[in-house]
Amino acid sequence: MDTLLILLQSLDGASIAKAAIAIGAGIVVIGAGLGIGKIGESALKSIARQPEASGDIRSNMIVSAALIEGVAFFALILLIVALFV
Amino acid sequence: MDTLLILLQSLDGASIAKAAIAIGAGIVVIGAGLGIGKIGESALKSIARQPEASGDIRSNMIVSAALIEGVAFFALILLIVALFV
Amino acid sequence: MDTLLILLQSLDGASIAKAAIAIGAGIVVIGAGLGIGKIGESALKSIARQPEASGDIRSNMIVSAALIEGVAFFALILLIVALFV
Numbered sequence: 266m267d268t269l270l271i272l273l274q275s276l277d278g279a280s281i282a283k284a285a286i287a288i289g290a291g292i293v294v295i296g297a298g299l300g301i302g303k304i305g306e307s308a309l310k311s312i313a314r315q316p317e318a319s320g321d322i323r324s325n326m327i328v329s330a331a332l333i334e335g336v337a338f339f340a341l342i343l344l345i346v347a348l349f350v
Numbered sequence: 351m352d353t354l355l356i357l358l359q360s361l362d363g364a365s366i367a368k369a370a371i372a373i374g375a376g377i378v379v380i381g382a383g384l385g386i387g388k389i390g391e392s393a394l395k396s397i398a399r400q401p402e403a404s405g406d407i408r409s410n411m412i413v414s415a416a417l418i419e420g421v422a423f424f425a426l427i428l429l430i431v432a433l434f435v
Numbered sequence: 436m437d438t439l440l441i442l443l444q445s446l447d448g449a450s451i452a453k454a455a456i457a458i459g460a461g462i463v464v465i466g467a468g469l470g471i472g473k474i475g476e477s478a479l480k481s482i483a484r485q486p487e488a489s490g491d492i493r494s495n496m497i498v499s500a501a502l503i504e505g506v507a508f509f510a511l512i513l514l515i516v517a518l519f520v
Contacts, residue, residue, distance in 0.1 A: 279363065280363025280364055280366050280367040281363065281366065281367075283367035283370070283371075283432055283435070284366055284367045284369070284370030284371075285370070286432060287367070287370040287371040287373070287374035287375075287429055287432055288370050288373060288374045288377065289374075290374050290378065290425040290428050290429060291373070291374040291375070291376070291377025291378045291380075291381065291425070292377065292381075293381075293421070293425060294377070294378040294381035294382060294418075294421055294422050294425045295377060295380060295381035295384070296381070297381065297385065297417075297418060297421045298381035298382055298383075298384045298385025298386070298418050298421075298422070299381070299384060299385060300385075301385055301389075301414060301417050301418050301421075302384060302385030302386065302387070302388035302389055302414075302418065303388065304414065305385075305388070305389035305392070305410070305411065305414030305415065306388045306389055306391070306392040307392075308410055308414065309389065309392045309393045309396045309407050309410055309411060310392050310395070310396055312396060312400070312403055312406055312407055312410060313395075313396030313397070313399045313400040313403060313407065314399075314400075316400055316402070316403040316406065319403065319406040319410070322410075323406075323409075323410050323413070326410060326413075326414060327413065330414055330417050331417070333417075334417050334420070334421060337421045338421065338424065341421070341424050341425055341428055344428060345428055345431065348428075348431065348432055348435050349435065363448075364448065364452075365448030365449055365451050365452035366448065366451065366452075368452035368455070368456075368517055368520070369451055369452045369454070369455030369456075370455070371513075371517060372452070372455045372456040372458070372459030372460075372514055372517055373455055373458060373459045373462065374459075375459050375462075375463060375510040375513050375514060376458070376459040376460070376461070376462025376463045376465070376466065376510070377462065377466075378466075378506070378510060379462070379463040379466035379467060379503075379506055379507050379510045380462060380465060380466035380469065381466070382466065382470065382502075382503060382506040383466035383467055383468070383469045383470025383471070383503050383506075383507075384466070384469060384470060385470075386470050386474075386499060386502050386503050386506075387469060387470030387471065387472070387473035387474055387503065388473065389499065390470070390473070390474035390477070390495070390496070390499030390500065390502075390503075391473045391474055391476070391477040392477075393495050393499060394474065394477045394478045394480075394481045394492050394495055394496060394499075395477050395480070395481055397481060397485075397488055397491050397492055397495060398480075398481030398482070398484045398485040398488060398492065399484075399485075401485055401487070401488040401491060404488065404491040404495070407495070408491075408494075408495050408498070411495065411498070411499060412498065415499055415502050416502070418502075419502050419505070419506065422506045423506065423509065426506070426509050426510055426513055429513055430513055430516065433513075433516065433517055433520050434520065
């Protein structure tokens with residue numbers, strides 16, 4: 266029973282939470298990278314197919330990528346807050 | 351029973367958190383690599399298809415890649431903060 | 436029983452953290468390899484398709500690969516810092 270008690274003392278929840286925050290930050294960037302990467306890819310291919318529409322394509326690319334960026338930043342700020350709470 | 355006790359004493363939570371931060375940094379780079387890699391790939395293919403649009407394609411590539419770069423750097427800074435918190 | 440005791444004494448948390456830092460560095464290089472590999476692959480294919488655009492393709496390849504390189508180096512610096520914290 267003593268050993269279990271020591272396990273619980275040393276393996277405290279705060280560090281497990283910190284571990285999960287670190288891995289969560291990595292998963293956030295995978296999500297943002299997949300999404301913005303797909304948008305950027307199709308924007309560039311679209312400009313190559315229709316160069317005269319490049320202004321329209323660029324503004325739409327920025328709007329949709331900024332939406333993913335916004336969610337990703339908000340999630341990272343949530344994780345930073347979680348570090349200190 | 352003594353041996354188990356020593357194992358549990360040495361396996362403190364702080365190093366588990368540090369371990370997860372290290373793995374999280376790797377996951378961040380996988381996300382950034384997937385996203386920026388896809389954007390860079392399509393930029394080069396698009397220039398090959400429409401060389402005269404290379405200026406437009408380059409500026410759009412930099413904008414969308416910089417969005418992923420921003421999220422990735424922010425996540426890495428979060429992880430550095432987590433090291434010292 | 437003594438040998439097991441010595442094993443468990445040596446398996447302290449600090450070395451688990453160090454082990455994870457090593458694995459994290461490997462994951463960082465996997466991410467950078469996937470991203471820069473995709474960019475380099477398409478650069479070569481694009482030059483093969485449109486050899487007269489090779490200057491444009493090369494400069495764009497360097498810009499996008501440097502973005503991934505930047506994130507990867509920053510992550511490796513984080514891991515070096517984690518070794519000493």
